Amino acid sequence: MARAMTKITSATTYTEEEEKGWATARTLAEALPFIQIYDREIVVVKYGGHAMGEEATAKLFASDIVLLKLLGIHPIVVHGGGPQISAMLGRAGVKSTFVDGLRVTDNATMEIAEMVLSGAVNKEIASWITRAGQEADVRGVGLSGKDAGLITVEKATRVKKDPDSMIEQIVDLGYVGEPKQVDDKLIRTLIGDVNHDYVPVIAPIGVSDEGQTFNINADTVAGAVAAKMEAKRMLLLTDIIGVLDENKELIRQLTVTEARALIESGVASGGMIPKLETAIAAVEAGVEAVVILDGRRPHAMLVELFTEHGAGTLIKAG
Numbered sequence: 155m156a157r158a159m160t161k162i163t164s165a166t167t168y169t170e171e172e173e174k175g176w177a178t179a180r181t182l183a184e185a186l187p188f189i190q191i192y193d194r195e196i197v198v199v200k201y202g203g204h205a206m207g208e209e210a211t212a213k214l215f216a217s218d219i220v221l222l223k224l225l226g227i228h229p230i231v232v233h234g235g236g237p238q239i240s241a242m243l244g245r246a247g248v249k250s251t252f253v254d255g256l257r258v259t260d261n262a263t264m265e266i267a268e269m270v271l272s273g274a275v276n277k278e279i280a281s282w283i284t285r286a287g288q289e290a291d292v293r294g295v296g297l298s299g300k301d302a303g304l305i306t307v308e309k310a311t312r313v314k315k316d317p318d319s320m321i322e323q324i325v326d327l328g329y330v331g332e333p334k335q336v337d338d339k340l341i342r343t344l345i346g347d348v349n350h351d352y353v354p355v356i357a358p359i360g361v362s363d364e365g366q367t368f369n370i371n372a373d374t375v376a377g378a379v380a381a382k383m384e385a386k387r388m389l390l391l392t393d394i395i396g397v398l399d400e401n402k403e404l405i406r407q408l409t410v411t412e413a414r415a416l417i418e419s420g421v422a423s424g425g426m427i428p429k430l431e432t433a434i435a436a437v438e439a440g441v442e443a444v445v446i447l448d449g450r451r452p453h454a455m456l457v458e459l460f461t462e463h464g465a466g467t468l469i470k471a472g
C-alpha cells in the first residue's frame with residue numbers, strides 16, 4: 155500500500171522498510187511446506203479462559219484463526235471461560251469448589267456458567283472472528299453443545315482415595331458432564347468443502363438424554379470434537395508455556411505413556427490434569443498430535459503450525 159510513497163535510493167539498495175518486506179516474504183516462503191501439510195485438514199483449537207487475557211490479545215487470536223482459514227485449514231474453536239465464570243459467581247456470592255480441575259456444579263452454578271459461556275464469551279469470540287475476517291467473508295458462528303444436538307453428555311463422577319483409610323469414595327460433581335456423543339452434522343455443514351467460510355465456535359455446555367443442561371470442562375469438549383472430526387491437530391491454548399517437569403522446565407514432547415506418568419506422579423496437577431487426560435484420549439482416538447501451548451503470546455498457533463520447532467509441548471502416540 156505504501157508502494158507509491160517509497161523511493162528506491164539507488165539501483166541496488168532497498169530501504170530498511172523495504173528490507174522488512176523481503177523478510178516477510180522469506181517467512182511466508184519458508185512456511186510453504188507446513189501450509190501444505192495442513193491443507194484442508196481440521197485443526198481444533200481450545201481457547202482457555204486464562205489464555206483470553208486482554209481484549210487486544212483475544213482479537214489477535216481471532217485474526218490468526220481467520221488466517222488459518224484463508225490458508226486452507228478448517229479451524230474449529232472450542233472455548234473455555236473458567237476465570238470469567240468464577241468472577242461472575244463471585245459477584246453473585248456463589249462459592250465454587252474444584253475436584254481434579256473440574257468445577258462442582260449445582261443449580262445456581264449451572265445457570266451462571268451457561269450464561270457466561272454460551273452467552274457472553276461465545277458470542278464475543280464468534281463476533282471477533284467475523285470482524286477480523288470481514289474483508290474475506292470468513293465468519294465465526296457461535297454454538298453450544300445444545301445446538302442441533304451437538305454434544306450429548308452423561309453425568310461425570312470422580313473417585314477419590316481417602317489418604318488415611320485408603321478407602322475409595324465416589325465424589326458427586328453435580329451437573330458436570332462427559333461427552334457421550336458428538337453429532338458432527340452441523341459442524342461439517344458449516345465448514346463444508348468449498349465456499350463455506352464459517353468457523354464454528356463451541357461453548358462447553360451439553361445436554362443429557364433427559365434434557366438436563368450440563369457443564370463440561372472445555373478441554374474435554376475439544377478432545378471429543380477433535381476425535382469425532384478426526385482432526386490433524388488439537389491445540390490447547392492456556393496460560394503457561396507448556397507442560398513443565400518436576401524442575402519446572404518445559405517438556406517439548408511427550409508420549410501418551412509419559413503423559414500418564416506425569417498425572418500419576420502428581421507433577422501435573424489442577425487444570426493440567428483434564429488437559430493431559432484429554433490429550434491422551436484424543437491421541438488414542440486417532441488425532442495425530444495434541445499441543446499444549448501459551449495462548450497469551452500473540453501468534454502462538456502460527457509458530458506451532460508453520461515453523462520447524464513449533465511451540466509448547468507436543469503429545470503423540472507411544
Ligand SMILES: Nc1ncnc2c1ncn2[C@@H]1O[C@H](COP(=O)(O)OP(=O)(O)O)[C@@H](O)[C@H]1O
Pocket residue numbers: 202203204205234236255391392393394396397398399421422423424425426
Ligand atoms: N506440570 C505442569 N505443567 C504446567 N502447568 C501445570 C502443571 N501442573 C499444574 N499446572 C497448572 O495448570 C494450569 C493450566 O490449567 P488451567 O488453569 O485449567 O488452564 P485453562 O484455564 O487455560 O484451561 C497452569 O497455569 C498451571 O498452574
Ligand SMILES: CC(=O)N[C@@H](CCC(=O)OP(=O)(O)O)C(=O)O
Pocket residue numbers: 201202203204233234235236237239255256257267330331358369370371372373425
Ligand atoms: C466442569 C468444568 O470445570 N467446567 C468448566 C467450563 C469452562 C472451562 O473449562 O474453562 P477453562 O478452559 O477456561 O478452564 C468451568 O466451569 O470452569
